[in-house]
Amino acid sequence: MLQDMEQYSSAKKTISMGILPLEQGYRLLERLTSYQVAMERVQVNITEDNQGKLIPLLDHGKLDFAVVRMDELDPEVYEFHPIYRDKLVLVYRNTQEGIPKEESVSLSQLSHLPFVLMSDESVLHNLCVRQFHRENFHPSVIYTAARHRYLLSLVNSGLGVTILPKALVNTDLFPDLCCKDLRGDMESLIGVVRLKHAHLSAGAEHLYEFFAQQGILAQEL
Amino acid sequence: MLQDMEQYSSAKKTISMGILPLEQGYRLLERLTSYQVAMERVQVNITEDNQGKLIPLLDHGKLDFAVVRMDELDPEVYEFHPIYRDKLVLVYRNTQEGIPKEESVSLSQLSHLPFVLMSDESVLHNLCVRQFHRENFHPSVIYTAARHRYLLSLVNSGLGVTILPKALVNTDLFPDLCCKDLRGDMESLIGVVRLKHAHLSAGAEHLYEFFAQQGILAQEL
Incomplete structure (x- = not known):
């Protein structure tokens, strides 16, 4: 072309x-x-x-x-x-306690974890909230951020876990971050x-x- | 604190x-x-x-x-x-022809080079333009961009050279980029x-x- x-x-x-x-x-x-x-x-x-x-x-x-x-x-x-086609995954720091061992997890297995999420100007926020509704999941959201890089930085600091498209998880910048598949096919x-x-x-x-x-x-x- | x-x-x-x-x-x-x-x-x-x-x-x-x-x-x-305190430097790709050999260069030595610059919403744009005025330098500006990362990508592609704060030149992302000091103390x-x-x-x-x-x-x- x-x-x-x-x-x-x-x-x-x-x-x-x-x-x-x-x-x-x-x-x-x-x-x-x-x-x-x-x-x-x-x-x-x-x-x-x-x-x-x-x-x-x-x-x-x-x-x-x-x-x-x-x-x-x-x-x-x-x-x-x-x-x-973006696949949304659970993102956590490798030292985060309480992450289920399975290769893919459902939201209900994560209710004990603190969450940081994209802020409500973001389509990703709405995608998460809708999925939480569908699965009757009530996470403890301690923080929201308008930029995924700041979310990654917060997760990297051990403050909580998040849900983001896998392609946005920059492990060059944050080598201690891990991803885990979520059941329920969250896509964007x-x-x-x-x-x-x-x-x-x-x-x-x-x-x-x-x-x-x-x-x-x-x-x- | x-x-x-x-x-x-x-x-x-x-x-x-x-x-x-x-x-x-x-x-x-x-x-x-x-x-x-x-x-x-x-x-x-x-x-x-x-x-x-x-x-x-x-x-x-x-x-x-x-x-x-x-x-x-x-x-x-x-x-x-x-x-x-940001120091502005000349940024170029390591394969770029026509870069003076000196450790620090003046704008007048760069008049044969194509420039890509920050767009005019940026303070950096104004800093450059004022310095060009002071030194009576008339660069050939072939492109402007509102984000420094895109400028770096354009310079990395060999399209031209630019002037940016040294701290913004991400050589992790663009390992072929080089910086050279500019005479005239351009700072931000x-x-x-x-x-x-x-x-x-x-x-x-x-x-x-x-x-x-x-x-x-x-x-x-």
Whole structure:
């Protein structure tokens, strides 16, 4: 796809793209960099923020498209293309006491553990709360945070355990963190998303298609 | 200071704090984690965003305080305490051609190189532009980005060189990146900042003082 890019780069064009603060958890910026190198005349302005901030920007035409979680989006309003399926796992420090020995655990086995969770601006927060409801699980939540990196830091300090997509658990940064599968298939789908009837510039359309086709190369999990 | 924290943690208090997207470039979250572990009854809500977004939030009382760059702040309006002095350096990929051999270089030696720069919402952008003015330097800027990690990725791809605080150059993530000192002392001061006459809660006051006294433990540079 990089071969046919040059035809689009005859004048400097600006594309506005939103992304969740996924950091190096997915190799999103590397994809974008490879695109940028091939398309030097395109300026991609990236807004990195929570889903709760990105969606209104998309709604008001401030973004051409965004890479966000599709789990709560209305298909009547948005057009989206899934690019990565996230599996949510239990995250704990290797010294954490009270972690069940089994390879995969159910929430009911975790009721004695203190939890730290994503804050309620996050789709991941809602995913967790819905699953807690379904399984009639009432965790002791001692802290919430808007950024997964801060959650990882809190778990790493031994303050509690959390539930996060496996791809976000950066064990380069926090080598003492461990993951364990959760029964009940907690998943989140990341997709490239645009307003259904929005007219995009040729450049924005091209970059949208680039992500829709190439997806995110996640780290080896 | 951690010893006297417990007196503040008799009820769950919420503190709103802004931080620049410094990521692991400074060990800011580690400091905050150590505070949080000692003060379990405090909920610190972190807003991570560009300086251009954080300062209005501070002005409107949405944040108790923020860790931002002090270089452009009005001392009539804000009270601040410097916690880290950033040195700006030239950043390039080890395969980049045309880098002068000297240990430290002046901007005039770099006029043949393509630049990628922080976008104009950033204090770092303004710092660079002012220095370019002073030295009558007119770089060829081929791209701007709102996040330093994306700049690093672009430089790593060989697209161009950039100027960034040395502490932000993550060579764990991008081992092929190199830094070179710049003549002319380009510096940026990170500080903990609050509105001059703002009344903070006892908890917020305590955390502000914690940062003011302890500063940021930067990575070994």
